[in-house]
Amino acid sequence: MTTEENTAVVRRFVEEVENRHNLGALDKLFSxxxxxxxxxxxxxxxxxxxxxxxxxxxxxxxxxxxxxNDQVAEGDKVVTRKTFHGHG
Known part of the structure; x- marks a missing residue:
């Protein structure tokens, strides 16, 4: 996968799983x-x-x-900085 494809997978993980709580997306995003x-x-x-x-x-x-907040990618590695929000 390209660097752009890898960063897109991480963005999709944040949006689909962490924000929409769509656990079914894990089957598509993870091996x-x-x-x-x-x-x-x-x-x-x-x-x-x-x-x-x-x-x-x-x-x-x-x-x-x-x-x-931020995303840095090189080769097959993607690093993200995220802020989590919510109430317990």
């Missing part, structure tokens, strides 16, 4: 053999574990969302 390396959860480090994480997050914070 079936995805491994989570974030270290933020004790759930399985798989796509299913990631879906579980977001289900728990969206239940606890039903109006949570994110604003994508």
């Amino acid at each position: 079936p053999d995805y491994v989570d390396h974030s270290g933020i959860s004790t759930l399985p480090l798989t796509l299913d574990g990631t879906k579980q994480f977001f289900t728990i997050l969206f239940t606890a914070f039903p109006d949570i969302g994110a604003t994508l």
Whole structure:
């Protein structure tokens, strides 16, 4: 994928998953053999574990969302700076 395609995938993730809470988008955005390396959860480090994480997050914070502030990409790496907003 090109740098532009990679940044578009990250933007789509923020919009579809983090803002619209569309967990079905994860199946389109993530590979079936995805491994989570974030270290933020004790759930399985798989796509299913990631879906579980977001289900728990969206239940606890039903109006949570994110604003994508900056995005830097080089090669196959994309770094983002986001601001999360919502009420608990």
